[in-house]
Amino acid sequence: MVDKGITSLNVKVINRNKVYNCIYKEVFTSKQQIANKLQMGISTVSQNIKSLEKDGLIERNGNFDSTGGRRADIIQIVRNARVAIGVGILKKYVFIVAVDLYGEIIHSVTLNLPYESSRDYYKTIGDKVDEFIRTNQIKPESILGVSIATQGIISSDGQSVSYGVIMGNHEMKLSSFTEFIPYPCRLEHDCKAAAYLELWKNKDIENAVVFLLNRNLGGSFIINRRIFQGVNMHGGALEHLCINKDGPLCYCGNRGCLETYCSANTIENASGMEIQVFFENLRKGVNSCVQIWTDYLDKLAFAIRNLSIIIDGHIIISGYLAPFFTEDDISYILRAANSPPFPIERDQILVGTYGQYTPAAGAALHYLDEFLQTV
Numbered sequence: 001m002v003d004k005g006i007t008s009l010n011v012k013v014i015n016r017n018k019v020y021n022c023i024y025k026e027v028f029t030s031k032q033q034i035a036n037k038l039q040m041g042i043s044t045v046s047q048n049i050k051s052l053e054k055d056g057l058i059e060r061n062g063n064f065d066s067t068g069g070r071r072a073d074i075i076q077i078v079r080n081a082r083v084a085i086g087v088g089i090l091k092k093y094v095f096i097v098a099v100d101l102y103g104e105i106i107h108s109v110t111l112n113l114p115y116e117s118s119r120d121y122y123k124t125i126g127d128k129v130d131e132f133i134r135t136n137q138i139k140p141e142s143i144l145g146v147s148i149a150t151q152g153i154i155s156s157d158g159q160s161v162s163y164g165v166i167m168g169n170h171e172m173k174l175s176s177f178t179e180f181i182p183y184p185c186r187l188e189h190d191c192k193a194a195a196y197l198e199l200w201k202n203k204d205i206e207n208a209v210v211f212l213l214n215r216n217l218g219g220s221f222i223i224n225r226r227i228f229q230g231v232n233m234h235g236g237a238l239e240h241l242c243i244n245k246d247g248p249l250c251y252c253g254n255r256g257c258l259e260t261y262c263s264a265n266t267i268e269n270a271s272g273m274e275i276q277v278f279f280e281n282l283r284k285g286v287n288s289c290v291q292i293w294t295d296y297l298d299k300l301a302f303a304i305r306n307l308s309i310i311i312d313g314h315i316i317i318s319g320y321l322a323p324f325f326t327e328d329d330i331s332y333i334l335r336a337a338n339s340p341p342f343p344i345e346r347d348q349i350l351v352g353t354y355g356q357y358t359p360a361a362g363a364a365l366h367y368l369d370e371f372l373q374t375v
């Protein structure tokens, strides 16, 4: 008897989850469409719709055009019934975003807050997250969690940073944040978070190499729709690919890493301009900027060409610089990176749109996936 009770409870939970996920995937649907899609009895669908509606997770919003008879209600999820918060931490900046259940950024803020390894710093982050939640009137009970993406390799148990030369954040621990943030928290390497965002956005990606074109360069590999970690969690760290053994010194101690040519910092240092200003001048045709950018694209194309041979999949250009890329830039890379017999087609290259918020948003998406599996 007990077993039977548990089984029927499980079926109830599974059906509710199926109905919710069906509505989620269809975006706009009707009771009959759900019943058809799931091959589920209309009364079971009705019960679950009522239950989900009562919990504020779905809503009826208008009617479909009538095809004779009563016009069916349009059913959709309540997009902001749950919200995930992402925090992106760089050496000099902090980015905070809130994403709705479809992973769209609904609120964001950029803070000028230099990193320091102190309890005060983590307290400030906690205060800023709290302020962000209050300013944007996000209901605390709707918050699934706060996901923190930072520069640095994260230990395999997710509790601390194991390699953090750029920011000097070797001491960073998940517990440093949870002391001041009263929600579930997780810590993630920003490159992996960026890759997660691309997986989320592009359901047809199987294998890809992700270039995170941030102030510092980052990267990751997606293999069979999983983010490749490696034994020491630094799999895919393409920023330290050596492309010129006599090149400039990299922060890792080696010379000629891709980082020293393709980070946004390199462009700022070479041009003496902030990124926004650099691109304004570049698009006006200022010679020195054109020269720096051409050099940048050449080096990027060189890495794309080599990594494309290994990964034989999508090439994803993501992060801070991605929204500055034009179609001409992509064409240039394609021409420079193409080398028969392993050509790269235009549709293999994807360009991210989240800019500086990419790691924060990508990190936040983990909580949405958890929610969708358990709702």
Ligand SMILES: [Zn+2]
Binding pocket: 239, 240, 250, 251, 252, 253, 254, 257, 259
């Ligand atoms: Zn390096």
